[in-house]
Structures are given as structure tokens and as C-alpha cells.
Amino acid sequence: MSARTELPRWVTLALMPALNVALAFVIGGLVVLAIGESPLEAIQILMFGAFGYGEGWGFTLHFATNFVFTGLAVALAYQAGLFNIGVEGQAYVAGLALVAGLAVDQIHWSVVLITTTLVAMALGAIWAAIPGYLQAKRGSHIVITTIMFNFIAAAFMSYMLTQVFSRPGANSETETLDAIGRLPLLREFMPFFGRSPVNITIFLAIAALIGVYYLIWHTKLGFKIRVLGQNPNAARYAGISAVSIIIITMALSGALAGMVAVNEAVGVQKRLIIGYVGGYGFVGIAVAFMGRSHPVGVLLAALLFGALFQGGQELNFEMPSVSSDLVVIIQALVILFTGAMSEMFRPALERLFIRAKPPPEKAVAPAPPANQPKSSGEQGSGQ
Amino acid sequence: MSYTAILFLLDSSVRLAVPLLLAGLAGLYSERAGVVDIGLEGKMLGAAFAAAAAAAVTGSAWIGLLAAIGVSTAMSMIHALASINMRGNQIISGVALNFLALGTTIVLGDAWFKRGGITPTLSLDQRFGPIELPFVAEAANVPIIGELYVQLISGHNILVYVAFLAVPVTAWVLFKTRFGLRLRACGENPTALDTAGISVYFLRYKALVVTGVLCGLAGAYLSIGQGANFTDNMTAGRGFIALAALIFAKWRPWGLLNTCLLFGFLASLQIRLQGLELPGIGQVPVQAIQALPYILTVVLLAGLVGRAIPPKAIGQPYIKER
Numbered sequence: 001m002s003a004r005t006e007l008p009r010w011v012t013l014a015l016m017p018a019l020n021v022a023l024a025f026v027i028g029g030l031v032v033l034a035i036g037e038s039p040l041e042a043i044q045i046l047m048f049g050a051f052g053y054g055e056g057w058g059f060t061l062h063f064a065t066n067f068v069f070t071g072l073a074v075a076l077a078y079q080a081g082l083f084n085i086g087v088e089g090q091a092y093v094a095g096l097a098l099v100a101g102l103a104v105d106q107i108h109w110s111v112v113l114i115t116t117t118l119v120a121m122a123l124g125a126i127w128a129a130i131p132g133y134l135q136a137k138r139g140s141h142i143v144i145t146t147i148m149f150n151f152i153a154a155a156f157m158s159y160m161l162t163q164v165f166s167r168p169g170a171n172s173e174t175e176t177l178d179a180i181g182r183l184p185l186l187r188e189f190m191p192f193f194g195r196s197p198v199n200i201t202i203f204l205a206i207a208a209l210i211g212v213y214y215l216i217w218h219t220k221l222g223f224k225i226r227v228l229g230q231n232p233n234a235a236r237y238a239g240i241s242a243v244s245i246i247i248i249t250m251a252l253s254g255a256l257a258g259m260v261a262v263n264e265a266v267g268v269q270k271r272l273i274i275g276y277v278g279g280y281g282f283v284g285i286a287v288a289f290m291g292r293s294h295p296v297g298v299l300l301a302a303l304l305f306g307a308l309f310q311g312g313q314e315l316n317f318e319m320p321s322v323s324s325d326l327v328v329i330i331q332a333l334v335i336l337f338t339g340a341m342s343e344m345f346r347p348a349l350e351r352l353f354i355r356a357k358p359p360p361e362k363a364v365a366p367a368p369p370a371n372q373p374k375s376s377g378e379q380g381s382g383q
Numbered sequence: 384m385s386y387t388a389i390l391f392l393l394d395s396s397v398r399l400a401v402p403l404l405l406a407g408l409a410g411l412y413s414e415r416a417g418v419v420d421i422g423l424e425g426k427m428l429g430a431a432f433a434a435a436a437a438a439a440v441t442g443s444a445w446i447g448l449l450a451a452i453g454v455s456t457a458m459s460m461i462h463a464l465a466s467i468n469m470r471g472n473q474i475i476s477g478v479a480l481n482f483l484a485l486g487t488t489i490v491l492g493d494a495w496f497k498r499g500g501i502t503p504t505l506s507l508d509q510r511f512g513p514i515e516l517p518f519v520a521e522a523a524n525v526p527i528i529g530e531l532y533v534q535l536i537s538g539h540n541i542l543v544y545v546a547f548l549a550v551p552v553t554a555w556v557l558f559k560t561r562f563g564l565r566l567r568a569c570g571e572n573p574t575a576l577d578t579a580g581i582s583v584y585f586l587r588y589k590a591l592v593v594t595g596v597l598c599g600l601a602g603a604y605l606s607i608g609q610g611a612n613f614t615d616n617m618t619a620g621r622g623f624i625a626l627a628a629l630i631f632a633k634w635r636p637w638g639l640l641n642t643c644l645l646f647g648f649l650a651s652l653q654i655r656l657q658g659l660e661l662p663g664i665g666q667v668p669v670q671a672i673q674a675l676p677y678i679l680t681v682v683l684l685a686g687l688v689g690r691a692i693p694p695k696a697i698g699q700p701y702i703k704e705r
């Protein structure tokens with residue numbers, strides 16, 4: 001009774017997440033209907049806003065760049081069994097990299113890029129490694145600690161921006177980067193992108209996707225991370241030090257989160273503003289779960305959320321009664337369905353696939369098709 | 384600082400402590416039963432919106448309160464479905480509920496009231512007004528104690544008194560009743576409870592209903608008790624401070640009362656110290672006081688000062704053997 005009915009790989013890897021995401025969109029559509037607008041028209045406007053013209057594409061890709069970083073940050077930690085809710089705070093603290101960028105903005109943009117990238121990654125890594133250390137060494141729960149660190153980051157940055165680094169005459173923002181030091185925008189080479197803010201940081205996001213994939217599946221460290229995430233006991237017996245893996249993974253996760261500072265603060269806003277992260281870190285949670293913590297999935301999910309953010313603003317413009325915060329609802333439902341209720345469709349799918357396929361010859365578990373489906377769905381994850 | 388000023392500070396501490404206390408107690412029932420609740424913030428926010436919206440439409444604070452409890456309990460049931468029946472990750476479910484409330488309240492508020500997510504301002508009779516306790520007129524003439532009675536104890540709205548009453552009630556339920564014993568067992572060793580023939584699922588559902596009701600009270604307090612309308616994201620992290628307070632109090636009701644009063648005091652102190660120059664220190668960075676509850680919680684969780692040990696079975700879905 002313990003074996004779970006085997007579903008084809010494509011069903012668990014693609015169909016189930018797709019159904020979960022589809023359900024989130026259906027409910028989002030119902031909200032639009034409840035407001036008294038047409039969901040079909042809304043999705044049309046949304047898609048056109050995101051992909052219908054060059055500038056829309058540019059904004060979509062710009063948002064997606066942020067979400068690749070935050071999504072990878074959550075996903076990498078999740079591979080080690082750690083739930084990093086602190087990406088928002090890590091990205092926020094990393095924003096101080098802009099101050100380092102200000103120091104070198106008279107030289108060349110490449111110097112600014114390298115300096116801010118290194119500083120942002122280091123700051124994000126430190127802000128994430130402390131909760132990692134506290135989890136590994138002191139046993140305090142990483143979820144609670146990272147939540148607390150988000151709030152501590154908010155207070156710390158508000159102090160930094162109002163008291164330490166604020167521009168004379170303005171409260172709560174720094175000086176602006178000099179024109180020489182600004183990162184090139186893609187529209188400078190490709191007019192296709194209109195007035196959109198997508199900048200060269202997008203290439204770093206692509207590199208991060210490949211790098212995380214390589215790290216997780218092709219290095220010793222990645223192997224240790226996965227073993228720890230899937231079976232901490234096995235990791236201990238294999239002589240893997242949970243303490244160092246947890247701290248290293250969290251540091252890497254925080255470093256990825258820190259890259260938001262380069263794309264958003266350095267690349268687009270060109271100065272550091274209070275609350276500049278604006279929820280991108282939390283979107284990373286939805287992106288990681290929807291993408292099943294795999295770089296390919298993260299890329300697709302980041303594009304989807306990039307499109308939602310851009311299209312949502314367009315939607316609000318065309319249909320003023322539909323707030324752009326509709327995106328937050330869909331984000332929440334995606335987290336709920338793909339993260340907490342991911343097995344929702346399994347019983348139904350199992351029933352469907354068993355009916356379609358007669359019991360296999362090499363039966364692992366006795367599977368009488370008549371009454372099996374219901375009970376197997378219910379106690380599948382039993383042992 | 385004069386005596387009146389101190390009373391004023393304490394009075395504002397109490398007002399700021401109440402939502403933390405209600406939400407903290409809500410979390411206490413859930414977590415003592417073994418279900419992590421990161422979603423206190425979202426439930427409070429949903430409830431605050433429901434209360435303000437219903438009170439604005441019907442003109443009745445009580446209907447507002449009912450709506451708040453209804454919405455918050457419904458959200459709690461989604462959490463129950465995900466974490467008890469579907470055995471999903473309770474933390475993820477809580478995170479999702481927080482965003483669900485954040486998005487839905489703005490989208491619906493914007494669509495219904497057309498004020499950018501803010502609900503119409505309620506008049507005094509549409510919300511819970513201050514209650515004057517008996518003998519206030521007589522007590523006003525008594526020095527010290529009389530002033531304390533008039534300023535600090537009397538003149539709050541009904542939800543404040545409910546919140547403070549909920550502490551001894553919770554302590555009694557938790558430690559002196561059969562339900563409380565089972566609730567604690569459910570969070571520590573659900574298998575034992577199951578062996579005794581008590582349904583773990585049903586008990587956790589009951590606990591989460593209580594959580595929903597209390598979060599409903601907390602939300603209603605914000606929008607139709609203390610405040611007079613709903614503004615977007617008006618909980619502003621209070622659900623997480625409540626969670627921190629719960630941990631700080633080691634999941635105990637009386638400790639929670641003290642912690643919430645302390646956190647409330649810090650919040651009111653921070654408002655008072657804004658822009659104030661202290662001799663020798665200079666301007667006090669209010670952000671330091673703002674961050675203090677969170678820092679204290681981290682320090683306590685790390686076991687640097689004392690130790691907060693959560694219920695043993697917390698966060699684990701219960702799987703009944705068959």
C-alpha cells in the first residue's frame with residue numbers, strides 16, 4: 001500500500017505545475033469578472049502590454065531579470081532544504097553597493113558594474129549568511145530569522161538613507177550616478193526596446209541561470225547541497241558537514257539576491273531610494289516554486305511574472321477599475337497552488353492515467369484499478 | 384516627565400499592544416496545535432479590510448466585526464486545507480495567504496470604493512467607540528490612582544477589553560481544560576493523541592478556527608476600533624511582530640501579554656522620541672527602536688539569552704497510519 005502510483009515524468013514535471021498555474025489564472029480571471037470587467041479582454045490587454053511591442057518586451061525582460069535573481073536565490077536555498085524568505089531584505093541591504101558605485105562613477109561604466117556587482121553580492125551574502133549561521137550553529141529556524149532580518153534590513157536601510165548617505169537637500173535617497181558611470185541600456189544598441197529600462201545586467205542574469213545549473217548538478221558542492229536538501233540524515237552519514245553547506249548555500253543565495261541592486265538601483269534608478277526593492281524579493285518565492293527550483297523553470301516563471309508586472313500596469317491603464325495589484329493576487333495563488341497545494345491534482349491525474357493504462361506487467365505495488373485510485377491518492381506520501 | 388505624560392505613554396502602549404496581543408493569541412492556538420502560522424499578517428489584513436468595508440456599507444460596527452471574523456476564518460480554513468489535508472508546506476501556505484490578502488484588499492477596495500484602495504472614513508457610531516467604565520466621574524477626583532483609572536484603564540473600545548480578557552481565558556483553556564491538554568498534545572506528540580482515539584485533523588481544524596476568529600478581532604481593531612478606515616497594507620508587519628512576540632513568550636499566554644505590552648511600549652516610545660535630542664546621546668535613531676523587537680527575537684531564537692523551544696511537532700503534517 002505504500003508505493004505511490006507512478007505517473008509519467010512529464011505529468012509531474014510539466015502538467016501538474018501547468019495545471020496549478022492555470023488554476024491561479026482562472027481565479028484571477030474570476031476576480032476581474034467580479035469587478036465587472038471581461039477577463040478575456042483583460043488577458044488580451046495584458047499580453048499585448050507585455051509582448052505586443054518593443055518597449056513592452058523591454059519592460060518585461062527588465063522585470064524578468066530581477067525575478068531571475070530573486071527566483072534563483074530562493075531556488076538555490078530550497079535545493080538545500082532551506083526556505084529563504086529574506087531575499088527582499090538581502091536585496092535591500094545590497095543596495096548600498098550603489099554608494100560604492102558612486103565612488104568610481106567618474107571612471108567608466110565597466111568599473112561601476114564590476115564594483116557594484118562585487119559589493120552587492122558580498123552584502124547580500126553577509127545578510128543571508130548570518131541567518132544561515134544561526135540556523136546551522138544555534139538551531140534557530142531560518143524562516144523566522146530571515147523574516148526578522150527583512151524588518152531589521154528595512155530599519156537599517158532607512159537609517160542609512162536618512163542619516164548617513166542621503167543627498168544634501170533630499171531626505172531618503174543618495175546622490176545620482178554620474179553619466180559616465182551609468183550602465184548601458186539595451187535600447188542604446190537596439191532601438192526596438194523603446195524607452196524601456198532593460199540593461200546589460202540581463203546578461204549577468206543569464207550567466208547566473210547557467211552558473212546555478214552547473215553548480216547544482218555538476219559540482220561536488222551542488223551534490224552536497226542536494227543531498228542535504230533531500231535527506232539530511234543521509235548527508236550526515238556521508239560525512240557532509242551540514243553547518244558549512246548551510247552557511248555557504250545561504251551566502252550564495254544572498255549573493256544572487258544582491259544582484260537585484262545592480263539591475264534595479266545601479267542600472268535603472270541610478271541612485272538608492274528608500275524601499276527600492278518593492279517586493280521583487282517576495283516574487284522570487286513564487287518564481288522558485290513555480291519553476292520547481294530548477295533554473296529552466298525559474299527562467300520561464302521569471303518571464304511569466306515579468307510579463308505580469310508589465311502587462312498589469314498596462315491593464316490598469318486601459319481598465320482603471322482593475323488595479324495593477326491584481327498581479328499580487330496571482331502571485332499569491334501561484335505560491336499557494338504550486339508551493340503548498342502542489343499535489344492537488346495528483347489523485348485526479350492518477351485516476352485518469354490508471355484508467356487509460358492497464359496495470360503494468362512489472363507491477364511494483366498491487367494496483368487493482370477498481371478501488372486503488374482514491375486510497376493511493378490519499379496516502380501516497382505515506383512512507 | 385510628568386505623571387500624566389507617563390500615563391499617556393502607557394495608554395498609547397496599550398493601544399499599540401492590542402492588535403499584537405490578539406494576533407499573538409491567534410498564533411498561539413495554531414502553533415500549539417502544531418500548525419505554523421506565518422499568515423497572521425494576511426489574516427489580519429483581510430479582516431481589517433472586511434471590517435471597514437462592511438461597516439462602511441451597512442453602518443454597523445458589529446456587522447463589520449462579523450465580516451472580519453468571517454474573512455479571517457475562511458483564510459484560516461484555506462491554511463487548514465493546505466496544511467492538514469493536503470499536507471503541504473505550512474510556511475509556504477502562510478506566505479501565500481499574506482500576499483493573497485495584500486493583493487485582494489487593494490484590488491477589491493479600489494474597485495468598490497474608487498479611492499485608491501482606501502475605504503470611506505467611518506463616523507464614530509459606525510465603529511467601536513471608547514467605553515467609559517463606571518465611576519469615572521468619581522475617580523477623576525482621586526489623585527494618582529484615580530487618574531490612572533480614568534486615563535489608562537477606562538476609555539478604550541470593547542476589543543481592547545476583549546483582548547485583555549482573552550489572555551486569562553486562553554491560559555485557562557490551554558492548561559486547565561481537556562481541549563487545552565489535547566491541543567498541547569497535538570503540537571507535541573500527535574501520534575499519542577491519535578492512539579488515544581482523538582482525531583488530530585479535527586483538533587487542528589478547531590484550533591485554526593479559533594486562530595481565524597482572533598485574527599478577525601485583531602484586524603477589526605485596526606480598521607474599525609483604533610482607526611476609522613482601511614488603508615492599503617495597514618497591518619504593516621504587525622502580524623510578524625505578533626509572531627515574534629509569540630516566540631519571545633515561548634508560546635505562553637501570560638508571557639505573550641507581557642511581550643506584547645513591551646513591544647507596544649517600544650512602538651509608542653519610538654513615536655515619542657521621533658526627532659528628540661537626548662543629552663549626551665544626541666538624536667536617537669528611531670530605526671534602532673523600530674528594529675528592537677526583531678533583534679530581540681533573533682537573539683532569543685539563537686539561544687544567546689534564554690531559549691525558545693517551539694512545540695515539537697510544529698510544521699509537520701500529521702499522517703495517520705492505516
